[in-house]
Amino acid sequence: DGGITQSPKYLFRKEGQNVTLSCEQNLNHDAMYWYRQDPGQGLRLIYYSQIVNDFQKGDIAEGYSVSREKKESFPLTVTSAQKNPTAFYLCASSMGMRNRSPLHFGNGTRLTVT
Amino acid sequence: DQQVKQNSPSLSVQEGRISILNCDYTNSMFDYFLWYKKYPAEGPTFLISISSIKDKNEDGRFTVFLNKSAKHLSLHIVPSQPGDSAVYFCAAKAGGSEKLVFGKGTKLTVNP
Numbered sequence A: 001d002g003g004i005t006q007s008p009k010y011l012f013r014k015e016g017q018n019v020t021l022s023c024e025q026n027l028n029h030d031a032m033y034w035y036r037q038d039p040g041q042g043l044r045l046i047y048y049s050q051i052v053n054d055f056q057k058g059d060i061a062e063g064y065s066v067s068r069e070k071k072e073s074f075p076l077t078v079t080s081a082q083k084n085p086t087a088f089y090l091c092a093s094s095m096g097m098r099n100r101s102p103l104h105f106g107n108g109t110r111l112t113v114t
Numbered sequence B: 001d002q003q004v005k006q007n008s009p010s011l012s013v014q015e016g017r018i019s020i021l022n023c024d025y026t027n028s029m030f031d032y033f034l035w036y037k038k039y040p041a042e043g044p045t046f047l048i049s050i051s052s053i054k055d056k057n058e059d060g061r062f063t064v065f066l067n068k069s070a071k072h073l074s075l076h077i078v079p080s081q082p083g084d085s086a087v088y089f090c091a092a093k094a095g096g097s098e099k100l101v102f103g104k105g106t107k108l109t110v111n112p
Helices: none
Strands: A004-007 A010-013 A019-025 A031-038 A042-051 A054-057 A064-066 A076-078 A087-094 A109-113 B010-014 B019-025 B030-038 B045-051 B056-059 B062-067 B072-077 B086-094 B106-111
Touching: A004 A087, A010 A019, A019 A031, A019 A087, A019 A109, A042 A064, A042 B086, A076 A087, B010 B019, B019 B030, B019 B086, B019 B106, B030 B062, B045 B056, B045 B062, B045 B072, B072 B086
Parallel strands: A010 A109, B010 B106
Antiparallel strands: A004 A019, A019 A076, A031 A042, A031 A087, A042 A054, A064 A076, A087 A109, B019 B072, B030 B045, B030 B086, B056 B062, B062 B072, B086 B106
C-alpha cells in the first residue's frame, strides 16, 4: 500500500529546542517537498528536493533545514531560529512537477511550540 | 505578493446543486493548474488538473475551466454532495519550475 507517512501526527516542543519531522514515501517518487499551513494562509513551500543529495529553498526556508540522503526520506528540522514554528507541516512527493506529476501529500504533523 | 488568489474564503450550497469555486492568478508564466481537496487534519488530495493549452477538463462530477485571457480558473462540482464539504485549494506552476504555488483555499459546505 503505497503512500507518504509523516510522523508523529502531533508534536509538542519547548521554545529554543530544535525538532525534526519525519517524512517517508514508498511511491518511488524522485521529488519531495515540505509545505507549511497556517490558518488563512494556504500552503507555503519551505524546501523541496528533486533528487537524492540535492535540495532547494522554497519561499519560507529561514529557520528550517532538510536532508535527502535516501530517495524515500526527506526529514525537516525546525530550528530555534524559526520565529513562528507552531503550524501544520505537510510533506509531499511527486515524479516531478516538470513532468506535471501531481503532488501526493502525507497527513501532516501539527507542531506546537510553547 | 500573492500569485494565486481564491477570493472567497467560504461557499455554501445545497445538496444536488452546482458548486463553483473560483481562482485568479497573476503570473502569466503559469502553464499548469491543479485543484486539491482537504479535510481537517489531513493532507490535501489531488482532484483535477488542466494544462494551459486547454480551456476545459472534466472528470466525473468535477470540471475545471481555464480562461487564460482573464487569468481565471474555476472548479465546478455537479451535483454537489455532503461529502464534498472540505477546503479546496487552487494551485499553479510555471513552465520548467518545480514549485507549486497554492491559493489560500475556499471552504465548501454542502448542506443536505
